[in-house]
Amino acid sequence: xxxxxxxxxxxxxxxxxxxxxxxxxxxxxxxxxxxxxxxxxxxxxxxxxxxxxxxxxxxxxxxxxxxxxxxxxxxxxxxxxxxxxxxxxxxxxxxxxxxxxxxxxxxxxxxxxxxxxxxxxxxxxxxxxxxxxxxxxxxxxxxxxxxxxxxxxxxxxxxxxxxxxxxxxxxxxxxxxxxxxxxxxxxxxxxxxxxxxxxxxxxxxxxxxxxxxxxxxxxxxxxxxxxxxxxxxxxxxxxxxxxxxxxxxxxxxxxxxxxxxxxxxxxxxxxxxxxxxxxxxxxxxxxxxxxxxxxxxxxxxxxxxxxxxxxxxxxxxxxxxxxxxxxxxxxxxxxxxxxxxxxxxxxxxxxxxxxxxxxxxxxxxxxxxxxxxxxxxxxxxxx
Amino acid sequence: xxxxxxxxxxxxxxxxxxxxxxxxxxxxxxxxxxxxxxxxxxxxxxxxxxxxxxxxxxxxxxxxxxxxxxxxxxxxxxxxxxxxxxxxxxxxxxxxxxxxxxxxxxxxxxxxxxxxxxxxxxxxxxxxxxxxxxxxxxxxxxxxxxxxxxxxxxxxxxxxxxxxxxxxxxxxxxxxxxxxxxxxxxxxxxxxxxxxxxxxxxxxxxxxxxxxxxxxxxxxxxxxxxxxxxxxxxxxxxxxxxxxxxxxxxxxxxxxxxxxxxxxxxxxxxxxxxxxxxxxxxxxxxxxxxxxxxxxxxxxxxxxxxxxxxxxxxxxxxxxxxxxxxxxxxxxxxxxxxxxxxxxxxxxxxxxxxxxxxxxxxxxxxxxxxxxxxxxxxxxxxx
Numbered sequence: 118x119x120x121x122x123x124x125x126x127x128x129x130x131x132x133x134x135x136x137x138x139x140x141x142x143x144x145x146x147x148x149x150x151x152x153x154x155x156x157x158x159x160x161x162x163x164x165x166x167x168x169x170x171x172x173x174x175x176x177x178x179x180x181x182x183x184x185x186x187x188x189x190x191x192x193x194x195x196x197x198x199x200x201x202x203x204x205x206x207x208x209x210x211x212x213x214x215x216x217x218x219x220x221x222x223x224x225x226x227x228x229x230x231x232x233x234x235x236x237x238x239x240x241x242x243x244x245x246x247x248x249x250x251x252x253x254x255x256x257x258x259x260x261x262x263x264x265x266x267x268x269x270x271x272x273x274x275x276x277x278x279x280x281x282x283x284x285x286x287x288x289x290x291x292x293x294x295x296x297x298x299x300x301x302x303x304x305x306x307x308x309x310x311x312x313x314x315x316x317x318x319x320x321x322x323x324x325x326x327x328x329x330x331x332x333x334x335x336x337x338x339x340x341x342x343x344x345x346x347x348x349x350x351x352x353x354x355x356x357x358x359x360x361x362x363x364x365x366x367x368x369x370x371x372x373x374x375x376x377x378x379x380x381x382x383x384x385x386x387x388x389x390x391x392x393x394x395x396x397x398x399x400x401x402x403x404x405x406x407x408x409x410x411x412x413x414x415x416x417x418x419x420x421x422x423x424x425x426x427x428x429x430x431x432x433x434x435x436x437x438x439x440x441x442x443x444x445x446x447x448x449x450x451x452x453x454x455x456x457x458x459x460x461x462x463x464x465x466x467x468x469x470x471x472x473x474x475x476x477x478x479x480x481x482x483x484x485x486x487x488x489x490x491x492x493x494x495x496x497x498x499x500x
Numbered sequence: 501x502x503x504x505x506x507x508x509x510x511x512x513x514x515x516x517x518x519x520x521x522x523x524x525x526x527x528x529x530x531x532x533x534x535x536x537x538x539x540x541x542x543x544x545x546x547x548x549x550x551x552x553x554x555x556x557x558x559x560x561x562x563x564x565x566x567x568x569x570x571x572x573x574x575x576x577x578x579x580x581x582x583x584x585x586x587x588x589x590x591x592x593x594x595x596x597x598x599x600x601x602x603x604x605x606x607x608x609x610x611x612x613x614x615x616x617x618x619x620x621x622x623x624x625x626x627x628x629x630x631x632x633x634x635x636x637x638x639x640x641x642x643x644x645x646x647x648x649x650x651x652x653x654x655x656x657x658x659x660x661x662x663x664x665x666x667x668x669x670x671x672x673x674x675x676x677x678x679x680x681x682x683x684x685x686x687x688x689x690x691x692x693x694x695x696x697x698x699x700x701x702x703x704x705x706x707x708x709x710x711x712x713x714x715x716x717x718x719x720x721x722x723x724x725x726x727x728x729x730x731x732x733x734x735x736x737x738x739x740x741x742x743x744x745x746x747x748x749x750x751x752x753x754x755x756x757x758x759x760x761x762x763x764x765x766x767x768x769x770x771x772x773x774x775x776x777x778x779x780x781x782x783x784x785x786x787x788x789x790x791x792x793x794x795x796x797x798x799x800x801x802x803x804x805x806x807x808x809x810x811x812x813x814x815x816x817x818x819x820x821x822x823x824x825x826x827x828x829x830x831x832x833x834x835x836x837x838x839x840x841x842x843x844x845x846x847x848x849x850x851x852x853x854x855x856x857x858x859x860x861x862x863x864x865x866x867x868x869x870x871x872x873x874x875x876x877x878x879x880x881x882x883x
Binding site: 215216218219222223226227250253254255256257258279281284285286287290291292293294372 | 598599601602605606609610633636637638639640641662664667668669670673674675676677755
């Protein structure tokens with residue numbers, strides 16, 4: 118299969134009055150991201166080429182199962198797939214463990230899965246990361262399909278091929294670059310998300326706006342009511358984010374440079390997550406990271422001060438900033454420099470350089486930390 | 501870096517009177533295999549670009565350590581590397597476990613290894629497979645260097661990028677395609693191998709001869725005494741095998757077709773290993789597999805019958821065939837069809853089609869098994 122040109126890559130299909138968007142990701146083994154409404158009801162049709170006569174293991178979590186999506190998919194595929202097996206985990210980041218990896222590869226071996234068989238990840242980022250990593254190492258790689266059921270997973274972890282599990286020492290320390298064969302993103306499934314989970318996805322939307330899409334950022338700021346899962350324009354917005362991520366990923370598949378732009382808010386965000394022992398959600402941790410780093414950028418890049426106020430107001434609209442954070446600059450600094458992205462004695466961080474535009478900056482770690490320390494003191498409007 | 505043409509790829513350097521052969525493996529991230537004598541004594545020079553100022557974890561086994569190679573390398577690198585850590589395992593296939601993988605990634609995290617740091621695999625295939633797989637998944641991939649200390653590892657597992665660990669359900673069921681940054685092959689280190697380990701490597705040499713190199717096969721057959729680790733021509737022979745493997749691997753990096761040629765003797769060999777619970781060595785299991793499959797090929801490919809006698813005589817010269825095997829056709833059949841390489845209801849096997857030339861054949865599993873059953877009865881000259 119050849120990767121299509123950029124002009125061919127944006128397609129959409131009419132499906133019984135509905136529109137399905139297709140974004141092709143032209144990595145070495147290209148795959149499609151299908152985005153639309155009601156797609157789970159047609160799962161058999163979309164998944165046919167990848168599951169026909171094959172053994173299928175659907176991995177999900179108990180919340181997704183409770184909403185009936187697992188039954189729905191199993192029912193749809195039962196006449197197509199050779200055999201369907203399912204496994205469900207309790208929700209939560211702690212499922213991304215080496216223990217679960219070991220258990221899952223053993224389970225696949227017990228089920229006699231061959232290189233022709235397939236794993237389906239039905240869920241959010243945790244399920245996607247765990248299933249993708251297991252698929253990448255079992256028999257040195259078998260097919261997997263992502264069916265993201267959260268906004269965050271749809272626009273973040275389902276594009277880019279990063280899979281990973283955590284160690285007690287830190288998040289995502291073990292993993293692989295491994296792409297799915299298909300991503301089936303049914304925006305309708307976001308309607309069953311708890312509001313704070315949907316808002317976490319909005320944090321990622323806002324990030325895309327800030328790093329490379331001033332129009333999206335303006336649109337979000339101009340809304341009179343916050344975006345909701347039922348809003349018509351959500352399919353288009355998800356498609357736009359998937360395309361932005363595709364652009365960045367294709368230029369830097371193995372994360373050596375440009376892709377670090379996507380880490381805006383993450384250097385500090387990861388530190389927050391770690392200090393809170395992952396009680397703060399990823400979306401909220403990144404939101405605070407973006408806010409603090411925007412303040413830092415204000416200083417060196419001479420951004421208009423009102424951007425920061427507008428930006429914080431936007432984050433507040435989605436309840437992404439708390440009133441109070443109990444971490445000292447020292448704790449956060451320690452967590453930041455333990456982050457795997459540090460490079461010898463310098464640190465690469467992402468800072469806004471204009472409204473809807475970010476760039477990478479490299480600083481000596483000491484300079485960065487003293488600077489952060491100063492900013493964090495000021496930031497104690499929240500403490 | 502560009503992959504060189506085949507003409508540029510074969511280089512050798514004079515080193516104080518000795519010759520070092522260099523084979524460049526032109527995969528996506530190309531690397532060199534250095535082959536010669538006395539190379540461990542110059543480890544600092546050869547490894548400099550990959551270890552300077554970096555944290556290094558040298559993984560080895562207790563036998564290698566006993567021979568002093570670990571001390572020798574550590575001593576050589578101590579002024580170059582930023583820090584040197586070492587870890588040694590008991591020898592044996594059982595070290596290739598998910599438990600050791602989990603332990604090792606945790607160890608790397610404890611040592612605060614970053615994406616810039618490096619793992620050195622000093623040992624045979626077990627250490628190479630385990631270290632390579634750990635390097636491939638820690639932080640989604642850090643550098644590793646292979647220093648094969650067995651003939652088998654030098655000509656087999658150090659080229660091709662296959663890394664793996666075992667599950668209780670079978671061998672090499674979990675792994676990754678991941679290439680080293682450098683392979684440093686000091687043929688002198690083979691002199692400390694126990695004779696049966698060196699002979700296991702010779703089984704692999706014979707395999708290369710039979711699948712694609714009639715000249716090498718003739719040379720081995722024409723020898724009046726078996727090849728030994730001290731023989732002058734060993735450097736050239738290792739280089740020739742590495743080049744053959746490179747040729748096959750470059751045409752089929754991800755093991756979809758041609759590379760299966762390298763599995764000559766392995767379909768049955770793996771079954772032997774499994775039935776014996778890995779008490780039969782890989783080299784001896786593959787030797788018997790080659791012998792039986794040559795007999796099967798004789799029948800359909802009308803090979804001259806004396807090839808088989810000559811070939812078995814060669815295997816006997818290296819003590820690779822036993823006088824007696826205690827496994828029934830039924831036990832072996834069961835193990836063969838559980839092998840991960842089966843594809844639906846057919847099986848792909850490698851059979852000689854001429855002296856020093858093999859090809860891939862696909863048969864319905866039932867047909868293959870009834871045929872094997874018949875041959876195995878005849879093969880009871882050994883039982």
